[in-house]
Amino acid sequence: MNQTADPHELLATRLRAVGPPSGTAEAQAHQLPMRVLHVPPRHDVVREDGRLKECCLILDGFFVRHTMVGGDQRQILSFHLPGDMPNLHSLHIPETDFALGALTAGSVALIPQAALRAAIDKAPDLGDLLWRFTFADAAISRAWLASVGRRSAYQRVAHLFCETFMRMRALGLTDEAGFMLPLTQTELADALGLSVVHVNRTLQQLRHEGLIVSRGRYHGFTDWRRLQEAGDFDGSYLFQLENRPLPFVEPPVRLREQVS
Amino acid sequence: MNQTADPHELLATRLRAVGPPSGTAEAQAHQLPMRVLHVPPRHDVVREDGRLKECCLILDGFFVRHTMVGGDQRQILSFHLPGDMPNLHSLHIPETDFALGALTAGSVALIPQAALRAAIDKAPDLGDLLWRFTFADAAISRAWLASVGRRSAYQRVAHLFCETFMRMRALGLTDEAGFMLPLTQTELADALGLSVVHVNRTLQQLRHEGLIVSRGRYHGFTDWRRLQEAGDFDGSYLFQLENRPLPFVEPPVRLREQVS
DNA sequence: CGTGTTATTGACCAACATCAAACTTAGTGG
DNA sequence: CCACTAAGTTTGATGTTGGTCAATAACACG
Numbered sequence A, B: 001m002n003q004t005a006d007p008h009e010l011l012a013t014r015l016r017a018v019g020p021p022s023g024t025a026e027a028q029a030h031q032l033p034m035r036v037l038h039v040p041p042r043h044d045v046v047r048e049d050g051r052l053k054e055c056c057l058i059l060d061g062f063f064v065r066h067t068m069v070g071g072d073q074r075q076i077l078s079f080h081l082p083g084d085m086p087n088l089h090s091l092h093i094p095e096t097d098f099a100l101g102a103l104t105a106g107s108v109a110l111i112p113q114a115a116l117r118a119a120i121d122k123a124p125d126l127g128d129l130l131w132r133f134t135f136a137d138a139a140i141s142r143a144w145l146a147s148v149g150r151r152s153a154y155q156r157v158a159h160l161f162c163e164t165f166m167r168m169r170a171l172g173l174t175d176e177a178g179f180m181l182p183l184t185q186t187e188l189a190d191a192l193g194l195s196v197v198h199v200n201r202t203l204q205q206l207r208h209e210g211l212i213v214s215r216g217r218y219h220g221f222t223d224w225r226r227l228q229e230a231g232d233f234d235g236s237y238l239f240q241l242e243n244r245p246l247p248f249v250e251p252p253v254r255l256r257e258q259v260s
Numbered sequence C: 001c002g003t004g005t006t007a008t009t010g011a012c013c014a015a016c017a018t019c020a021a022a023c024t025t026a027g028t029g030g
Numbered sequence D: 001c002c003a004c005t006a007a008g009t010t011t012g013a014t015g016t017t018g019g020t021c022a023a024t025a026a027c028a029c030g
Helices: A007-018 A023-031 A113-122 A124-150 A153-170 A185-192 A196-208 A224-231 A253-259 B007-018 B023-031 B113-122 B124-150 B153-170 B185-192 B196-208 B224-230 B253-259
Strands: A035-039 A043-046 A054-060 A063-069 A073-080 A099-102 A106-112 A178-180 A212-215 A218-221 B035-039 B043-046 B054-060 B063-069 B073-080 B099-102 B106-112 B178-180 B212-215 B218-221
Touching: A007 A023, A007 A054, A007 A124, A023 A113, A023 A124, A035 A043, A054 A113, A063 A185, A063 B124, A073 A124, A073 A185, A073 B124, A106 A113, A113 A124, A124 A153, A124 A185, A124 B063, A124 B073, A124 B124, A153 A178, A153 A185, A153 A196, A153 A218, A153 A224, A185 A196, A196 A212, B007 B023, B007 B054, B007 B124, B023 B113, B023 B124, B035 B043, B054 B113, B063 B185, B073 B124, B073 B185, B106 B113, B113 B124, B124 B153, B124 B185, B153 B178, B153 B185, B153 B196, B153 B218, B153 B224, B185 B196, B196 B212
Parallel strands: none
Antiparallel strands: A035 A106, A043 A099, A054 A106, A063 A073, A063 A099, A178 A218, A212 A218, B035 B106, B043 B099, B054 B106, B063 B073, B063 B099, B178 B218, B212 B218
């Protein structure tokens, strides 16, 4: 995938996205020791029981938090993209309630807890910015909970597409007319709390309705507005993205030209 | 309800539960300005669109975060009990993605953001401890997501009972054989992503199985072990409780006496 | 080309939702 | 203390969404 230039620069960019870091914070972030770890597709960085001594900064690839329920069923709890730090909690809490895995090939930077803590000590606002990561993360979890709790399969899939598209778009991982979502239907099912079969049929329905056009795992959007409506999507909970120019996706060029 | 002696003492106790606060942190916590607000049952403290200028410390009562989905359906996102601070995020993020409401009569202490920020500046570890609140909170959200995504109605209800009982027990809001859960079945349904009717039937099933004995909103447990199993409940994600002596509930006395 | 993973289909079924009505309970005012 | 009321709980009948099982088709990769 997108081979990231420099882990420290990625972190700095992400910090700037959630709020202006002080000079000290930026300097501290740049001095953090990082060990890069390459992760093969479908492998876990942290197991559910493992107590990782380091905090992960995702550099590259598509990661998920996931957990097993009742021994045989999986629930994917969140998606994580480059710049995310999905196990910040290990800085303060030894227990982990989820596994962190890569769906695609990817890489993470491992930052020793002690070093990160020291950096926060020297630049207190760095702690605040990382705390914001946690809030942004929690807001997305709540959105997923509301979706799984109260939306139909059809709405859920559409909602997930909207959310994930917005997040990936903010990172330049999409084009304007669609995106490559590197998830199998089984993985979609595990994220949405549905069965594979039903995800398959729901995708077909979305295609028949003309809301998405899929080629393999690339999904093109024909009408963003309608997709939003179908998913009952309101992206205002994605505050992490709001410091960037608001990515408002218009219907793709061809359609709009027909209109005018 | 349980008229809490002193808001500052409640906060201090809660801080001690997540980790030993420094003397400075305790001192700062004790000096925080707090304005007590009484909340009538079924009233919101913060609306979904409202931008509250203060952070809430729950003093008394049973609160929920909730949100409307698709205009007419409600999803309850979390439960909040005395000592919780459910809108800490407002310290860093102006947007709110949920409403905060009381189910019972209750009260909250409102802490001005500026004061809380100042306290954190003076006692950096106070920020860390509050950050831990956020982590504990997020872990519970993930557990709910997994439950709603992958468990049957029967399991979900049992799981929620286990979790909520454990949390309330740590605050001394239960007795050993059961607890008073001040939720209507409609509210349970909104928390679990089910319909009222189905919640009602599921409760009946739990009663027939002999797992709970309800009198109004008091629910007695006859066999904690079996209830845990029914709900596929493993409480290790409730780390906020772990600094206290681990509350391990044995089957109620009568039953155990019969055995021996 | 095989071989394993992923996607798709059909038939069937279970869990849960919806609708509508009756019943209980807890308050409230007379 | 007794209606009266509103909220909450319970029930039955019925419909729908989404799950399960099992087989086949389409790919992807060595």
